Amino acid sequence: MKEVNPTETSRAYAFEMWMNAPMPMVTFFKTLDVSRLIKISRKTGMKFNMLMCYCIGKAASAVKEFYMLPVGDKLMQYDSIAVNTIVANKGGEVSSCDIPFCDDLSKFNQSYLQLTRQVAESCANHDLAESMVIGTSALTRYEIDGAVGMYSGIFNNPFLIWGRYKRRLLKTTLTISFQFHHTQMDGAHASCFLDGLQKEIDKLSY
Template sequence: LSFLYCVSRAANQVPELRQRIWKGEIIEYQNCPTSHTVALPDGTYCYCMLRSEKPFQEYLPEAVQAQEAAKRQQSLEDGTEEESLPLLFVSSLPWITYDGIVQPTPSPADSNPRITWGRYRREGTRAFLPVSLLCHHALVDGLHMARFYQNLEAELERWSG
């Protein structure tokens, strides 16, 4: 949940990651909540939606409660298509580390960013964590993606500083 908080805050600092294509128009949200996967005991998963505008001390207990509620509900629904528009789709793969990943997207494609991270690995005194970002290229280009990664580094630096 700590890393999810940093990812959400980093993404929300990039206006292009808050933009969506809806009915042929570009709309921009003030802040986009995350919809992340939560593992269930039987090996399946469900979705949980969280907002990260609050300070971490307020976010964490609410996030824990929301995840527990999501586990009880076991839903794979993000609501209607219009309700899912502002979401940042987030997944983690804590079982593997990777150098690249291909994300599944619906057809026709939506314009929600997808953020995934895997298992970290150590090399000497340094830790490396794979983080991928998939975006709709009509809204986001390399500069915007670089800003996300720079923001994520800054958010993580706040935790380690």
């Protein structure tokens, strides 16, 4: 992770326009076809949430804007991406767990299982400060049509939220919300990421 001069990056105009905006976050909604993830989860025993996190990391890693993030009043550049998941811990509360993204699904799955188990038992967050972290929150017990994340003014990280998937006659769908800081990316970049996410889901194999 290193600080970069915004004027020397492709985000120069966005940094000037949005860094001091009172509400610089943008939220997109998209309904995904997650039938393939359901099939793989049932076949292999892999967790659906893990597969979603993997596909999110995979799609994000192909969009260069994900490797930059406004932090405080600076623009930071990262060499790696992590995907965060919220874990129910043994104390009956929730803890935060950052999982380093790895292109190898088996290795990512191992990290996911190990780290979420560690966080659940210790009730201590696992943070990766040196990675650009994509937040996620899965409210899988509930059917929701969408959610707009809170802008704290402290964390500018991109964030995805989803609820329970919906079974249809021929496919299973999942509506997600994607919140991002306008300094980090524009709508076209966000749309490219969401299209990429669907493509990664569709071609995932194991």
